[in-house]
Amino acid sequence: MDSATLLDILGNENRRKIIQLLANRPCYVSEISGRLGVGPKAIISHLGLLEQAGLIECSVDEQRRKYFNIANNMRLEVSVSPYAYTVSLHDIVFEKERKGETLAAAGKKEAPPRAEPSSVFLKLSSRLQELKTRQEELARMQQQLQAEYTELMDSCLDSLEGVARNPVECEVLFELLKNETTAAALCYNLRLHPSIINANLIDLAERGFIEYAIRNNQQYWRIRETGVEKA
């Protein structure tokens, strides 16, 4: 699934409620319809869309009733700020043999299958709480990074004024601060003729502000990395 499909799905309140219910436990159409107070026809249409996207799947129980459950494991992150709009969707990958020791693996080791079931259960549950705490810590760290990113971008823009010799240079450097990119992408984004873009790129490179790297036969421009001194 791509992030656009997921955002389209999550853009509907009833679909969000259905996902919420199914993440809690697998459900029948009648259950979902009753819980949401929405007719079964509309529910079936939403479920069809979710199933088509691979987000849910259905099974049949011993009484031949269809029930639905979440089939996917993924994480979506969206940042909106004055300098950046980023959307990233990651499928959660389960590596059977991860490098280093994971909490889950450690839990299994400390409590082998033959241990008292009650103590295994309590240990696993306490590790689950540890994981939740670590997730919250990481979320806080990411929020702080986003704040720092914005502040740093403000400072970069301030310092740009002392560096750029004309408005085009200013625009080019601003684009490259956000991401390394090709001359063609700069022409498109800044709506400027290739000859203007190229003249400015060459001048900025000569003054030691930018450099390029070749990847896939394409020239990618970026702000010069410090530490690598130019002769």
Next chain:
Amino acid sequence: MDSATLLDILGNENRRKIIQLLANRPCYVSEISGRLGVGPKAIISHLGLLEQAGLIECSVDEQRRKYFNIANNMRLEVSVSPYAYTVSLHDIVFEKERKGETLAAAGKKEAPPRAEPSSVFLKLSSRLQELKTRQEELARMQQQLQAEYTELMDSCLDSLEGVARNPVECEVLFELLKNETTAAALCYNLRLHPSIINANLIDLAERGFIEYAIRNNQQYWRIRETGVEKA
């Protein structure tokens, strides 16, 4: 803004494209309309919705033309997995005096305003790259945590079978694994009579699997924390 409002906004492809454009640079209606190939009337309607939500704001330039820019700084995280659907939206807070040294602050210190503008710019830009790398690292760590969480939840469910004496206990413990909660919420979620829920809660507490804490005059049940040994 709450997460539902943001998800409703992001559920439309053209609104996503508008946010993308504005995060790149402030734009006029005619620019957005031209870039998206969408009539100005539809663009104005989307912009109105975004402005009402506080996501964007408009200013007037010296030629009295209205332009729009992103007014917000926030981060949305959505996890969808068989055991959890979580949505969290955080406003990015800029603390003027953060504890500890931030990358942005360090950058400013090392390069005071009187330093050569070009070296300030290159240093700030290289810190910006550092920040991006750290953001990617944190994102990878969170994906790994989500994988561990799911694996751990699988193990917990396996061990539940050796602990629960009846299907209701199994359901109650499963609910408490996900979150601490009140008896009333359990009744609602499991669609069971309070007398049944309470009898099972008391029995599980007596056998040392669960415990409660009082907060805001409410009894919150949770899986017993290990380390605190029960007499």
